[in-house]
Amino acid sequence: MAMAAALRREGRRFASPLISSQPITHVRSSLIPEYGTDNSLLFQLRNCPHESIFVIPKMEHVPLGARSISTQIVRNRMKSVKNIQKITKAMKMVAASKLRLIQTRAENSRGLWQPFTALLGDTPTVDVKKNVIVTISSDKGLCGGINSTSVKVSRAINRLTSGPDKETNYVILGEKAKVQLIRDSKKSITMCMTELQRNPLNYTQVSVLADDILKNVEYDALRIVFNKFQSVVSFIPTMATVLSPEVVEREAESEGKLGDLDSYEIEGGETKGEILQNLSEFQFSCVLFNAVMENACSEQGARMSAMDSSSRNAGDMLDRLTLTYNRTRQASITTELTEIISGAAALEG
Amino acid sequence: MLRQTSRLLARSIATTQQPIRLMGARPMSTDMPATPVEDSTFVESWKKVAPNIDPPRTPSAFMKPRPSTPSTIPSKITVNFVLPYASELTSKEVDMVIIPATTGQMGVLPGHVPTIAELKPGVLSVHEGNDVKKYFLSSGFVFVHANSVADIVVVEAVPIDHIDQNLVQKGLADFTQKLSSATTELEKAEAQIGIDVHSALNSALAG
Numbered sequence: 005m006a007m008a009a010a011l012r013r014e015g016r017r018f019a020s021p022l023i024s025s026q027p028i029t030h031v032r033s034s035l036i037p038e039y040g041t042d043n044s045l046l047f048q049l050r051n052c053p054h055e056s057i058f059v060i061p062k063m064e065h066v067p068l069g070a071r072s073i074s075t076q077i078v079r080n081r082m083k084s085v086k087n088i089q090k091i092t093k094a095m096k097m098v099a100a101s102k103l104r105l106i107q108t109r110a111e112n113s114r115g116l117w118q119p120f121t122a123l124l125g126d127t128p129t130v131d132v133k134k135n136v137i138v139t140i141s142s143d144k145g146l147c148g149g150i151n152s153t154s155v156k157v158s159r160a161i162n163r164l165t166s167g168p169d170k171e172t173n174y175v176i177l178g179e180k181a182k183v184q185l186i187r188d189s190k191k192s193i194t195m196c197m198t199e200l201q202r203n204p205l206n207y208t209q210v211s212v213l214a215d216d217i218l219k220n221v222e223y224d225a226l227r228i229v230f231n232k233f234q235s236v237v238s239f240i241p242t243m244a245t246v247l248s249p250e251v252v253e254r255e256a257e258s259e260g261k262l263g264d265l266d267s268y269e270i271e272g273g274e275t276k277g278e279i280l281q282n283l284s285e286f287q288f289s290c291v292l293f294n295a296v297m298e299n300a301c302s303e304q305g306a307r308m309s310a311m312d313s314s315s316r317n318a319g320d321m322l323d324r325l326t327l328t329y330n331r332t333r334q335a336s337i338t339t340e341l342t343e344i345i346s347g348a349a350a351l352e353g
Numbered sequence: 354m355l356r357q358t359s360r361l362l363a364r365s366i367a368t369t370q371q372p373i374r375l376m377g378a379r380p381m382s383t384d385m386p387a388t389p390v391e392d393s394t395f396v397e398s399w400k401k402v403a404p405n406i407d408p409p410r411t412p413s414a415f416m417k418p419r420p421s422t423p424s425t426i427p428s429k430i431t432v433n434f435v436l437p438y439a440s441e442l443t444s445k446e447v448d449m450v451i452i453p454a455t456t457g458q459m460g461v462l463p464g465h466v467p468t469i470a471e472l473k474p475g476v477l478s479v480h481e482g483n484d485v486k487k488y489f490l491s492s493g494f495v496f497v498h499a500n501s502v503a504d505i506v507v508v509e510a511v512p513i514d515h516i517d518q519n520l521v522q523k524g525l526a527d528f529t530q531k532l533s534s535a536t537t538e539l540e541k542a543e544a545q546i547g548i549d550v551h552s553a554l555n556s557a558l559a560g
Contacts, residue, residue, distance in 0.1 A: 115440035118416060119433060119504030123469070123496045126413035128395040160403035207437035207508065229409065243409040264467075267499070271470035272455030279471055286494060290506065291412075293437055 078329045082322060089318035095146070096311035103236070103304035106205075110233060110297040117244070117294050120287045124252065124265070128245050132224035134173075135165040136194070138217070138292070139185070140230040140299045141178030143198055148306035150231045150239055150299075151180040157241045158185070158229050162192075165227075175217055177296070194221050205300060207293050214289035224251050228291060233301035237309060244295060246288045249280040422500040426464030432479065434488075434505045441488075441510065447481040450503060452495050453553075461495075461503055468497040472507065474553040487513040489557050491550070518558055525551040 139158045141151045158181070162172050173194045176182045182196050195217060203209065226246040231239040247255070256265040270276050392411055399408040420431070432450055434442035450461045453475025461468075472493045479486045493507030528547030535541040 109438065112439045113437055115433065115435040115443065116437055116506065117412060119435065119494075119496055119506050121412045121416055122419055122498065122502075122504065126392070126411050126416075128392055128411045129398060156406055157409050160399070160406050161409075164398060164402045211508075232410065232415070241407070241409040242411065242415075244412050264499075268467040268469045268496075271459065271468055279469060282471055283469065283494060286506070290437070 075329060075332055078325055078332070082325045082329065085318050085322050085325065089315050089322065092311045092314040092318065096308050096315065099304045099307040099311060103301065103308060106297065106301050106304060107233070109205075110294075110301045113294045113297050116290045117287075120290065123268075124247070124287070126245065127247065127255065128227075128243060130225055130245065130247060130251065130255065132247075132251055133170050134222055134224045135161075135170065136173050136175055136221050136223040136226050137161055138175045138177065138226055138228045138295075139181045140228065140295055141176070141181035142299070142303040143179040143201065144303075145180065146307060146310060147303045148310040150302055150306045151178070152184070153239075153241050154229050154231060155181050155184045157243065159189075161227055161229065161243065162189070173221065175221060177213075200296065201300060205296060207289075210293040210296055211289040214285070214292050218285055218288060224248050226288060228295050230295040230299040231302035231306075233298045233305060236305045239302040239306060242295075242298075244291050246284065246291055249277060249284045252280055252284065253277075419498075419502060420500050427501045428463060429501075430461060430463040430465070431502045432505065433502065434477075434479075434507075434510075436507055436510055442479070445479075445481075447479050449480040450505070451476075451478045451480070452505065453477065453490065454495070461497055463501045465497050465501070465503075467499045468495070470495045470497075474550045476513065476553075476557045477505065477507075477510070487557075489513055489516060489554060513557060516554060516558060521551055521554045521558065525555060 137158050139154055141154050145151075158174065162174075165172050171192075173192050174185060174189060175195045175197075176185060176193060177197050177200060179198045182193075182198065185193060197213065200209075200213075225248065228244045228246070230242055230244075232242040234240050252265070270279050272279065392413065395411065396408050429446040429448060430450065432442050432445050432447050433440070434445075448462075452459050452461060452470065453472055454470040455473045456470075458475070459470060472490060472495060474491055475489070477488045477490050479488075488510045489512075490505075490507045491509040493505065495506075496504045498504075525548065528544050528551060532541065532544035532548060535544050
């Protein structure tokens with residue numbers, strides 16, 4: 005009896021080869037659920053929502069040696085699900101702390117693009133020949149759907165701005181968008197930058213990046229696609245437009261949204277064109293800086309909520325597995341008792 | 354579906370939290386309008402191309418509203434002084450600002466003609482009544498609008514009293530020496546920029 009109790013306490017990990025002597029045979033049989041006889045148990049198992057997660061044992065009587073494995077399988081699965089839950093919880097904590105750090109900085113950088121929009125207006129429907137779509141995405145995965153959203157929006161903008169005599173190119177920041185866009189738009193990708201967040205984001209790094217892009221890419225209008233961080237659960241795909249100085253002049257002359265740009269006096273510099281060029285480059289670096297920070301915030305927020313729902317799902321799965329495991333275990337104990345009692349009753353009379 | 358619920362949530366938060374905004378307080382992200390104004394032509398052309406995807410928002414949807422051009426000259430000028438890391442002054446009403454434009458020090462009073470000015474490294478002073486606050490700017494742009502709003506966008510700014518005189522002298526000496534020993538055009542240009550900035554710092558500290 006002590007041996008039986010000890011075996012049960014050991015978690016039934018000992019397979020049948022260890023158990024050979026007679027008094028313990030009835031203990032061994034307790035490890036084996038009688039699936040063939042207990043229809044209700046099978047019914048419950050069949051209707052379990054995640055029935056794919058474990059194998060439904062066969063209906064015939066399996067030789068005694070092999071039957072203890074089914075609880076083993078369930079127990080292994082429980083262990084791995086518990087580990088996954090721990091990992092996702094830890095990832096959520098890490099993402100939350102990173103989010104806290106970067107959120108204040110992103111919100112401070114929000115004032116940076118407003119003066120430019122106040123001066124030059126917002127012109128998403130501008131009609132130009134050379135469009136460049138700057139897609140900002142993350143390098144690491146497990147951050148929900150934000151990268152796919154950015155890529156979908158970029159592709160739609162490509163369709164929107166394409167036409168006869170026009171060309172649209174991509175500049176990609178971040179690994180995840182590169183992987184997705186390289187599949188169908190490999191020819192239109194001009195530049196690709198990854199590992200932006202190896203050092204903490206700062207304006208100097210982004211301005212060098214902006215300089216690089218402006219030098220190597222011919223553009224009439226730059227469209228920056230990113231996820232704006234509105235709150236921890238909401239990330240809004242946004243498109244910011246930066247025009248080249250020639251297009252700015254053209255739009256100002258044609259009395260569009262920039263119509264009153266001519267009323268501004270230009271101080272300093274030799275020509276108006278030079279100032280407009282500096283202005284356009286400065287605008288691009290400021291808007292890109294804000295976009296990169298907002299996207300980084302969105303990435304951490306999305307990762308937090310993705311890991312949170314993962315942990316919750318893992319917890320649910322663990323609960324279901326535990327219930328099944330206990331039911332199996334109790335059914336086998338009941339079977340064993342029934343055998344003993346019916347055996348004893350048969351002996352008596 | 355999840356996006357809808359978050360949008361509804363944001364809308365309910367925005368309507369329930371109508372705080373008394375302090376002068377110059379930045380709005381929190383929950384205070385932003387939950388259903389911002391959208392550019393209708395853009396939305397229409399988007400729907401034709403990609404009807405199944407929501408159109409992206411554009412920056413004008415998130416802009417803080419700006420005052421309209423008044424008919425008479427206002428008494429004070431509204432200053433927005435922004436850096437990449439912070440907004441130093443947001444919608445602050447002052448009497449005058451003196452900015453270091455590339456053509457020299459320029460004073461901006463209420464009712465100034467609309468201007469776009471590029472800045473060189475120098476001192477910005479903000480005058481409000483008898484208060485004068487001085488900052489040293491690295492460089493940037495100033496936009497003065499018709500509604501007497503001045504936007505000062507700079508890369509780096511420090512209050513004057515945070516600058517160390519000794520380090521400035523040392524830096525100036527360093528860069529002068531680098532200029533004399535420079536070989537390539539790039540090195541010469543970099544050293545020249547260093548000298549410009551440090552001499553501006555020097556004159557800023559002087560007065």
